[in-house]
Amino acid sequence: MTFALRGWQYAQDVVEGKVIACVYVQQACQRQIDDLDKPPTGYHFDADRAERVCKFAGLMRHIKGKWAGKPIELEAWQIFILTTVFGWVDDEGNRRFKTAYIEVPRKNAKALALDTRVPTPEGWREIGEIVAGDVVFGADGKPCNVVRTSEIFTQNDCYQMTFSNGQVVVADAGHLWLTTARVNQPGKRAGREMSKKGGSVLEQVRTTKQIAESVRFGSRGDVNHSLKMPAPLELPEKNLPIDPYILGAWLGDGHSAGSRITCSIDDFENTKANILACGYGVLEPKKSANALTFGIYCFENGEKASIKSSKNFVSELRSLDLINNKHIPAEYLRGSRDQRLSLLQGLMDTDGTISKSGLVLSFTQKGGQIVGQVCEILASLGVKHSSIESPVSCNGKPCGTAFRVQFFANRDLLPAFRLERKLSRMLESSGAGSCRRSATVQIVSVDPVDPVPVKCLEVDSEDRLFLFGSSMLPTHNSTLSSVVALYCLSADGEAGAEIYSAATTRDQARIVWNDAKQMAIKSPGLRKKFGVETTAHTVHVTSTASLFKALSRDQGGNLDGLNTHCAIIDELHAHKTRDVFDVMETSTGAREQPLLWLITTAGFNRAGICYEQRAYVLKILSGIKDENYFGIVYTLDDGDSWEDPASWAKANPNWNVSVKPDDIERKARKAMQMSAATNNFLTKHLNVWVNADTAWMDMRAWERCADPTLDVTDFEGENCYGGLDLATKFDVASRVKLFERDGALYCFDTHYLPEDTVEQSGNSQYQGWEMDGYLTTTPGNVTDFDVIEEDIKADSELYVFNEHGFDPYQATQLSSHLLEHGLPMVQVGQTVKNLSEPMKELESLVMSGKFKHNGNPDLEWMISNVVAHVDAKDNIYPRKEFPENKIDGVVAILIAINRWMANDDSGHAYADRGFTEI
Numbered sequence: 001m002t003f004a005l006r007g008w009q010y011a012q013d014v015v016e017g018k019v020i021a022c023v024y025v026q027q028a029c030q031r032q033i034d035d036l037d038k039p040p041t042g043y044h045f046d047a048d049r050a051e052r053v054c055k056f057a058g059l060m061r062h063i064k065g066k067w068a069g070k071p072i073e074l075e076a077w078q079i080f081i082l083t084t085v086f087g088w089v090d091d092e093g094n095r096r097f098k099t100a101y102i103e104v105p106r107k108n109a110k111a112l113a114l115d116t117r118v119p120t121p122e123g124w125r126e127i128g129e130i131v132a133g134d135v136v137f138g139a140d141g142k143p144c145n146v147v148r149t150s151e152i153f154t155q156n157d158c159y160q161m162t163f164s165n166g167q168v169v170v171a172d173a174g175h176l177w178l179t180t181a182r183v184n185q186p187g188k189r190a191g192r193e194m195s196k197k198g199g200s201v202l203e204q205v206r207t208t209k210q211i212a213e214s215v216r217f218g219s220r221g222d223v224n225h226s227l228k229m230p231a232p233l234e235l236p237e238k239n240l241p242i243d244p245y246i247l248g249a250w251l252g253d254g255h256s257a258g259s260r261i262t263c264s265i266d267d268f269e270n271t272k273a274n275i276l277a278c279g280y281g282v283l284e285p286k287k288s289a290n291a292l293t294f295g296i297y298c299f300e301n302g303e304k305a306s307i308k309s310s311k312n313f314v315s316e317l318r319s320l321d322l323i324n325n326k327h328i329p330a331e332y333l334r335g336s337r338d339q340r341l342s343l344l345q346g347l348m349d350t351d352g353t354i355s356k357s358g359l360v361l362s363f364t365q366k367g368g369q370i371v372g373q374v375c376e377i378l379a380s381l382g383v384k385h386s387s388i389e390s391p392v393s394c395n396g397k398p399c400g401t402a403f404r405v406q407f408f409a410n411r412d413l414l415p416a417f418r419l420e421r422k423l424s425r426m427l428e429s430s431g432a433g434s435c436r437r438s439a440t441v442q443i444v445s446v447d448p449v450d451p452v453p454v455k456c457l458e459v460d461s462e463d464r465l466f467l468f469g470s471s472m473l474p475t476h477n478s479t480l481s482s483v484v485a486l487y488c489l490s491a492d493g494e495a496g497a498e499i500y501s502a503a504t505t506r507d508q509a510r511i512v513w514n515d516a517k518q519m520a521i522k523s524p525g526l527r528k529k530f531g532v533e534t535t536a537h538t539v540h541v542t543s544t545a546s547l548f549k550a551l552s553r554d555q556g557g558n559l560d561g562l563n564t565h566c567a568i569i570d571e572l573h574a575h576k577t578r579d580v581f582d583v584m585e586t587s588t589g590a591r592e593q594p595l596l597w598l599i600t601t602a603g604f605n606r607a608g609i610c611y612e613q614r615a616y617v618l619k620i621l622s623g624i625k626d627e628n629y630f631g632i633v634y635t636l637d638d639g640d641s642w643e644d645p646a647s648w649a650k651a652n653p654n655w656n657v658s659v660k661p662d663d664i665e666r667k668a669r670k671a672m673q674m675s676a677a678t679n680n681f682l683t684k685h686l687n688v689w690v691n692a693d694t695a696w697m698d699m700r701a702w703e704r705c706a707d708p709t710l711d712v713t714d715f716e717g718e719n720c721y722g723g724l725d726l727a728t729k730f731d732v733a734s735r736v737k738l739f740e741r742d743g744a745l746y747c748f749d750t751h752y753l754p755e756d757t758v759e760q761s762g763n764s765q766y767q768g769w770e771m772d773g774y775l776t777t778t779p780g781n782v783t784d785f786d787v788i789e790e791d792i793k794a795d796s797e798l799y800v801f802n803e804h805g806f807d808p809y810q811a812t813q814l815s816s817h818l819l820e821h822g823l824p825m826v827q828v829g830q831t832v833k834n835l836s837e838p839m840k841e842l843e844s845l846v847m848s849g850k851f852k853h854n855g856n857p858d859l860e861w862m863i864s865n866v867v868a869h870v871d872a873k874d875n876i877y878p879r880k881e882f883p884e885n886k887i888d889g890v891v892a893i894l895i896a897i898n899r900w901m902a903n904d905d906s907g908h909a910y911a912d913r914g915f916t917e918i
Helices: 005-017 023-037 047-059 076-087 209-214 244-253 264-278 307-319 337-351 369-379 477-490 506-522 524-530 578-588 609-622 646-649 661-673 676-687 699-706 755-760 766-771 783-798 812-820 830-845 857-865 887-904
Strands: 044-045 088-090 099-103 115-121 123-126 135-138 142-150 158-163 168-172 176-183 192-194 200-207 226-228 260-266 281-283 286-288 291-298 350-352 361-364 385-394 398-408 440-449 458-460 498-503 533-535 539-541 546-552 566-570 594-599 631-632 720-726 734-743 744-754 777-778 800-806 823-825 866-870 876-880
Touching: 005 023, 005 047, 005 076, 005 887, 023 076, 023 609, 023 631, 044 440, 047 076, 047 477, 047 524, 076 088, 076 099, 076 477, 076 631, 115 135, 115 609, 123 226, 158 209, 176 209, 176 506, 200 566, 209 440, 244 260, 244 264, 260 264, 264 281, 264 291, 291 307, 307 524, 337 350, 337 361, 337 369, 361 369, 369 385, 477 498, 477 506, 477 524, 477 533, 477 539, 477 566, 477 594, 498 506, 498 578, 498 676, 506 524, 506 533, 506 539, 506 546, 506 566, 524 533, 546 755, 566 578, 609 631, 646 661, 661 676, 699 830, 699 857, 720 783, 734 783, 734 887, 744 755, 744 783, 744 857, 744 887, 755 766, 755 777, 766 777, 783 800, 783 812, 800 812, 800 887, 812 823, 830 876, 830 887, 857 866, 857 887, 876 887
Parallel strands: 099 594, 099 631, 498 546, 498 566, 566 594, 720 800, 744 777, 800 823
Antiparallel strands: 044 088, 115 123, 135 142, 142 458, 158 168, 158 440, 176 200, 176 226, 192 200, 226 440, 260 291, 281 291, 286 291, 350 361, 361 398, 385 398, 533 539, 539 546, 720 734, 734 744, 866 876
C-alpha cells in the first residue's frame, strides 16, 4: 500500500471509529476525505508528492533512545499529516498548505530529546551528542576525555535539583554527586570536621536519591548539601582580533554602529590610560551632559592614529559580526583565563557596579544575550553567580526588561575591574568580607519528577567528575519536525531555500536543529542523494545554496531580513509573546510555497500566540474556509474524564508504541493524588489546556456555554443588570450586561484599555483583540472614562437597567454622572460578602449550562485566570496569581450577578440574602 493510501486509510479508520480519536482529529480527517472527494477550487492532490516526503523520511535514522541508528518508520498518524500537508498543490504545482499546526502530547514521536548542555573547549555540546573520544572539562578545570557513554535510559526515577544560584538540572536517582553535608554520626571523626550545629560534616560521593532523602538538616530545616565551585577552565591563549578588554569595554558602553564609547567625565582619564595600555588609541572626546564620548582607534606601525585607523577598528568589529549585533563571539568565551578575565574587566568597567560593602558585584544590561554570556564567563572562571530579569521604567513609563547578573569576588583572587574607582572598593580575600561562601553552591531542593531520558558519561579526570550545564530541557516533539526541515532543505525543489528553527531562546531553537544535524550525519543516504552537509552552525546543500539554521531572539534581537522557505516553531505554547511567530510568518511572503510548521503540546497561557492559533484551527475544523491552513489537535473530548483510562488513547496517537499505557497510568495516579502534578499531566500527556495552577473555573464547561451567534441587539428593550469594574492604566476596565431568559443568564461584555498599554504590553493578544473588536482602546496612557460613560448612556437608550452595579474605586465621578442621567447605580465593594455568593452562583450556572456568552476570547482568558481563595467559612473570593493575569471582566460579571441575586423583583429566592444594602 502506498503512503498516500495509508494516509487516506488512517483518515477513514478515524472517521469510522476504528481508531480512537477526539472530535478535532475526526474533523481533520473528515476534511481530508471531503477534499479528496471534491477538491477545493484551484487545488488537486498529487499522490507522488505525498509519496515523496514519506519515502524521504525513510532515509533518516533515529538518533536517540532504543531506536538510535535505525531507519525512521512513520506511524499512521504521521503519514496522514505528511501526506496531507505535502500532497496538496495548486494548479501551478505549488504546495497548498502554507501553515501546519500540530498539537500533540509528549512522547508521541520515537526519538526523545536529551539536552543537558556540557561545556567543551570548542563551546557547548548537548550530552545526547557526546560520544567516546570527545573532550569535556573536569572539576579541576582541565580538559578530560570521554572514555565511555551509557545507553539512554528512559524509565529511570528522576529528580529535579534546584541550586542556590538558580540553576536547575534533572538527574536520575543513581547519578553521583560529590557533596559536603552534615550527618548525625558523632564520634566518627575520620575525614570529618565537627559542625557547630550538631552532627558532622562529611564530603563524599552521594546519589541523587540519597541527597533527596537528606536535603534538609536539623530542626530548623537548614539546607544540607553543597557542591564546590569548579576551578577556572584551563584553555590556551587565542589569537583574538580585538584585545578582550577593549572588546568588553565596547560591548558595555560602546555605540553599536561604530567605534565610539561613552563614559563619565570623572572616569575618562583612567579609561583612556587602560585603553592605551592595551595598544589602542583614543580620539578627542566630545562632551555631552556629564559624560564624554570618544572613538577608539588602532595604531598603525607605532604611529599616532588617523581617522583611517578608527575605521580599521570598526572593520575589526564588522569582521566579528558585531556592528549592530552586540554579543560575545564564541572564541572569546573559550580564550585563556587571562583573556576571559580581561574581557570581564572591560565589561565591568563600563556596565558593572560594586556595592558599598565592596562585596557584591553586578553587571546589568537591557538585552539578555550579553548578560547570559557574562554568566558563562563567570562560570568558566569558577565564580558563583545568579541572574535575574526585572522590568524597568523611563520617566515613570515601562520601557522593557533589564537583565542583571550578580556575584561576589575579592580583589586579589578575581580583580573584576581595571577602573581604579571601582577596583579600589573591592575587598581582599583575607579581610572580614572574604567570599568563602562563593566557593560553594547549595542544593536547595530535590523533587521527584516524571522520568526523562538520561545518559551517563565516564571521563578520565582524576576524580571522575565532569562539568555540566545549568539545566536539562524536557523532551519535545522534534523528530517529525526535523524530517520536515531536512525535506524542505534538500528535496522540496526550492533553490536557495532558507530553513529556520525559530524560538525565543537559543536552547529552544537548537532542539529541532540539533536533531536534524545528527540525522544528517547519521543518514548516509541523505548525504549521498541530496548532497547535505553540516557545519558547526548550519546544515546546508551547496549545489542549491540552501541552508538550515537555528534562530532566536536572544541571539541578538534581530530576526528581520529573512527570506524563509520553511520555519519550524517547536513548542509554540512556550512563546510568551508573538514576536517570533509574526517575524517568521512575514518572512515567508516572497516564497511560492512556504511552510510555517507549528508543533506543540498544550500549555497554560490562553492569551498567547499558541492559543490564538489553536482557536483558529478549531474554527477551520468547524467549517470556516481557509484552504492554506492545516491543523490537527489530539486531546480529550468535552465530557471525558481525564481520570478515565478509556479516554487516554484519544490524546495519544502513538498509544502503545512510544506512549506506554502503564507509564501513563502511573503518572495519572500521581496526578490524582498530588494536585500539584495534575496540570502537568493534563497539558503534557493529555493535551488539555489549563491556566492557573489552582484555577477556579472548569474551562471546558465554560467553552460549552459559548454561542458565537449571540447578538446583543436581539435583546433590545429587555431588562438587564449591569456590572462595571474600572481601571486607569494597566488593568482592563470592564463592563457587562446580563439578561435573563428562560432560567438562563445571557452575558455581553465590553473591555477598555489605553492605546499605549496595548502597544507596550507583554500580552501578545491585546492588539489582535483590538483589531477583532473585542477590546476598545482610548487615546493616550490612561483609560478615558468619558468613553465608558457615553457607552453606558447609549446602552440605557436600548436596554432597561433594573440596576447597574459598580466597584466604587475610581468610579465616584462617573457614577455621579450616570445617576444624574437617571441610571440606577448601586455600589458593590470588592468584599467577600459581596462576591462569594455571586462567584458560587456563576460557577453553578456555568456547570449547568445556564450561563450563555458569545465566546469572546478576552473574557475566556480572564475567566481562566481566576483563582478561588477559600476562607475558613467556605467563602470564596476571586484572585489572580500574577499581575499580568487580568480578571477585571469576571469581577464585572460578579458585580452584575450580585445585583441580579439581590433584586426584589427578580422572583428569585435570593432576595432575602441581604444583598440590597451594599
